[in-house]
Amino acid sequence: MAIVALCRQAGAAIEEIARSQMATQLKADDSPVTAADIAAHTCLAEGLARLGGQSWPVLSEESASVPWLTRSQWSTYWLIDPLDGTKEYIRGSDEYSVNVALIHRHRPVLGVVEKPRSQEVWLGRPDEGAWYQAAPDAGWAPIRVAAEQPTRVVVSRFHRGARTQHLIDAIPGARVMTLGSSLKCCLIADGRADLYPRFGPTSEWDTAAAQAVLEGAGGALVDSHDWAPLRYNAKASLLNPGFVACARLDGAWREAWKASRTGSATR
DSSP states (O other), X not given: OHHHHHHHXXXXXXXXXXXXXXXXXXXTTSOEEEXXXXXXXXXXXXXXXXXXXXXXXXXXXXXXXXXXXXXXXXXXXXXXXXXXOHHHHHTTOSOOEEEEEEEETTEEEEEEEEETTXXXXXXXXXXXEEEEESSTTSOEEEOOOOOOSSOEEEEOSSOOOHXXXXXXXXXXXXXXXXXXXXXXXXXXXXXXXXXXXEOSOOBHHXXXXXXXXXXXXXXXXXXXXXXXXXXXXXXXXXXXXXXXXXXXXXXXXXXXXXXXXXXXXXX
């Protein structure tokens, strides 16, 4: 599949950049950007422009200054995060990913998440299914969520606040794992985790590809306020609301989420 091959090329570009030589800068929001981010962005942007002869626009974390007046006219476009988990990459972890999603009418209809260090790939189409490939020469295996008890909660290493801890405390026997980038959603999609709560701000490119994978596997990624699937390019801001990624929209998790909201001010 051409889109998977392109994601692997971007991942290879990331891996080629030696960390000892990696220059890191801060963007306007104080988040880090490296030469690897830029190399992967260039690879994806140029490749998507040629892919299948399509002329769909590309919106990337590294080129996100497209005016809302322009973006609001898009019905179909590529939404990419060339290197999701830059902080993990900088610290020498392998918990970062290349994320590419195709958005149509505010919904992700295709998503690819590639883990550059291991070359693993998760692919999802919400209306068709989700698949996992362990290596470039391996076959594709269908994946499916598998909710278990006690609940396996996966959280960010860098964004685990008091409210997240309150939610964990509200889930009896919760088992907690830490992981970087969109790989948290991929763990839920392939049955190795159940729940990923995120209270702090994220951007649309952080979630779109993983949402397509998770929905294709039978899970959900929903706005924590109205429990509807996240929508993309539906407003001027590119920030997501708080959300829940989960194997199923379980009532007990909703109650725990409500408890975390009412208790967040005291923890």
